[in-house]
Each structure stands twice: as structure tokens, then as C-alpha cells.
Amino acid sequence: MTDDVVELERVQKRFGGVTALDSVTLGFARGTFTAVMGPSGSGKSTLLQTAAGLERPTAGTVRVGGTDLATLGETGLTLLRRQRIGFVFQAFNLLSSLTAEQNVALPLRLAGRRPARRDVRAALAAVGLADRGRHRPAELSGGQQQRVAIARALITRPDVLFADEPTGALDMSTGREVLALLRSMVDGQRQTVVMVTHDPVAAAHADRVVFLADGRVAGEMTAPTPQSVAERMTSLETAGARG
Ligand code: ADP
Ligand code: MG
Numbered sequence: 223m224t225d226d227v228v229e230l231e232r233v234q235k236r237f238g239g240v241t242a243l244d245s246v247t248l249g250f251a252r253g254t255f256t257a258v259m260g261p262s263g264s265g266k267s268t269l270l271q272t273a274a275g276l277e278r279p280t281a282g283t284v285r286v287g288g289t290d291l292a293t294l295g296e297t298g299l300t301l302l303r304r305q306r307i308g309f310v311f312q313a314f315n316l317l318s319s320l321t322a323e324q325n326v327a328l329p330l331r332l333a334g335r336r337p338a339r340r341d342v343r344a345a346l347a348a349v350g351l352a353d354r355g356r357h358r359p360a361e362l363s364g365g366q367q368q369r370v371a372i373a374r375a376l377i378t379r380p381d382v383l384f385a386d387e388p389t390g391a392l393d394m395s396t397g398r399e400v401l402a403l404l405r406s407m408v409d410g411q412r413q414t415v416v417m418v419t420h421d422p423v424a425a426a427h428a429d430r431v432v433f434l435a436d437g438r439v440a441g442e443m444t445a446p447t448p449q450s451v452a453e454r455m456t457s458l459e460t461a462g463a464r465g
Contacts, residue, residue, distance in 0.1 A: 225251045227381045227414050228273050233282035235268050235437075242268040244437040245282070250382065253412035255405060257425035257446070259455060260434030261462055266418040269434065270384045273416070274307050275299050287381045304333050308375030308383040312390040314367040316359040316374075322346060323355040326374045333378065345373040349403060365396030372403060376413070383407070385417040389424055401427045422451035433458055 226249035235243040242265045250256055250273075258266050271277040273284055275291050284291045287306055294302060316325045326345050327337035346355050349369040359367050368388060375383055385404065389397030405427050407413040417428065425431050426448045433441045435458050443450060 227252050227287055228416070229283075229285040230269075230273060231283040231285075233272060233279045233284060235265075235272050235277060236280045242437050243272060243279070246434075246437070246439055248432060248439065250414055250416055252381075252414050253408060254430065255408040255415045255428040256417070257428035257431045257451075258416065258418045258434060259420070259422075259425055259431055259451065260440070261459055264434040265437040266434055267386055268437075270309075270386050270416065270418060273382075274309055274384050275303050276309075304329060305378055306381045308378070308380040310368065310371045310375050310383070310385045310388050312387040314359070314364075314371045314391070316367055316370055318359050321356050321358055322351060322362065322370045322373075325359070325370055326377055329374060329378050337377075341377070345377045346370070348376075349373045363396070364392050365399055368392060368396075368400050369403060372400070372407075376407065382414040382416060385415065387418050387420065389419065389421065397421075397424065422446075422448045422455065425451045435462060 228250040230246050230248045233243055233246045234241065246269065258269060260266055268277065272279050286302060289302065291299060323342050323346065327342045330337040343352065343355060346352055349372055351366060351369055354362060354366060362370065389400050392400060401424055404415050404417065408415055419425050426446045428446060429444065431443045431446045431451055432439060433454060440458055441454065443454060
């Protein structure tokens with residue numbers, strides 16, 4: 223028995239001759255915030271995409287909420303992604319022709335549910351955008367757009383929220399607001415969050431940091447501080463350059 227909502231067991235992912243992930247075994251427990259770090263090309267995005275069922279592993283097992291993703295066909299996988307997984311990207315990926323409310327309601331519409339306006343408004347209020355529901359993405363700042371994307375990702379109450387460099391396109395203070403929001407989702411709602419970042423200060427918002435190098439787990443750290451994370455990253459990059 224485990225409290226892990228996402229489990230990867232000896233996961234390998236190859237693209238042609240490139241091994242992006244090599245025997246990765248990791249678990250993510252409910253209500254925890256994990257940062258994933260590593261040099262460029264170390265497999266961070268592939269890890270998120272494989273854990274989210276966006277990519278199928280070449281070998282090994284991915285389980286989300288106890289379901290082995292390999293047992294699902296394309297339709298089952300699509301449904302699981304819609305119902306149990308939220309994903310936010312560096313580039314927000316909002317639909318520019320839709321208002322904030324319509325963007326947030328979209329996952330419910332895709333699931334064939336009629337979105338209750340009250341639920342959509344509550345989701346926007348939870349990210350501090352109660353008064354921006356009628357705005358289109360172009361009328362919102364970058365930080366506001368990312369908060370709409372987070373509200374959209376969480377409207378289905380997913381088991382896990384994956385975020386691939388969610389602050390990468392934001393200035394420092396706006397990025398800090400988004401990180402504080404993710405932290406509050408973990409602390410207040412036991413949301414599980416897994417976030418890729420390059421920034422040691424961002425990683426220090428997490429409970430745990432997983433370090434990747436060459437597609438493998440190269441170490442872990444709990445109770446990270448910006449200093450301890452930066453030191454570990456430097457030693458990983460130095461080892462890689464030597465290697
Ligand atoms: P990171 O996010 O840490 O920068 P990625 O997971 O994007 O790393 O990539 C890991 C490795 O896998 C890299 O060598 C990259 O070129 C390769 N890779 C990732 N996605 C693909 C793909 N769709 N096709 C081919 N190679 C890929
Ligand atoms: Mg990446």
C-alpha cells in the first residue's frame with residue numbers, strides 16, 4: 223500500500239536512438255509538492271509527459287491513482303488525462319478567442335459536462351481572478367494568464383497537477399506569485415503538484431526536489447533551500463561536463 227497518486231517503476235523512454243528516460247522509479251504522494259530539476263536535455267519534460275500519459279513509456283510502468291496506464295487504450299487514456307491530470311505549460315496555452323471563464327470551463331465541456339458558472343467563478347476566485355472572468359488572454363498579464371491556466375487545470379479536481387517550467391515566461395515577482403499559489407493549493411487542498419524548474423528559488427517552494435541527469439534520477443533532497451539546490455545543480459552540471 224502506498225499513498226502515491228503517481229508511480230513510475232523502472233520507466234524507460236526512447237526516441238529512436240536517444241534514451242530520454244532510463245530506469246526511472248519515483249513516487250509522488252498525495253498533497254506533496256515536488257520540483258524536478260536537471261540540466262537541459264536530462265529528461266525533465268519527458269518525465270512529466272510520460273507520467274501524465276501524454277507519452278507512452280518504452281518500458282516500465284506508470285500508475286496514476288492506482289491505474290496502470292498500459293492497461294488503457296487511447297480513449298481510456300484520454301479520459302484519464304481529462305479527469306485525473308492537470309497540466310500547465312511555460313507558454314500558458316490558453317485559447318485566445320475564449321474568455322478566462324470559457325477557458326476554465328473548457329475541460330468540463332470536453333468531458334461532456336455542463337459547466338456550472340458558479341464552479342467556474344469559484345475556480346477563478348481561488349487563483350485571485352474573480353474580476354477577470356470576461357477578459358480574453360490578450361487583456362491579461364502573463365501572470366494572470368498562467369493563473370487562468372492553473373484554474374483550468376484544477377477545475378476537474380485532478381489527482382495531480384504537472385507544471386513544466388510554469389514560471390519560465392514570467393518576471394521574478396509574478397513568478398513568485400504563481401509559486402505561492404501552487405504552494406497554497408498543496409497546503410490548503412492537498413493538491414499534488416509536480417513542477418519542472420530551472421530556478422533554485424522556485425524549487426525551494428517544493429517539499430522535495432528530484433534531480434535528473436542523462437535520463438536517470440541523480441538524487442533527491444527534502445526541505446530544499448535556494449542555496450542547497452543551487453549547490454547540487456552546480457555539482458550535477460560539473461559532473462556532466464566531466465562525464
Ligand atoms: P529537458 O526537459 O530536461 O530539457 P527533454 O525531456 O525535453 O529534456 O529531452 C530529453 C532528451 O530526449 C533530449 O535528448 C531530447 O532531445 C530528447 N527528446 C525529447 N522529446 C523528443 C521527441 N519527441 N523526439 C525525439 N527526441 C526527443
Ligand atoms: Mg523541458
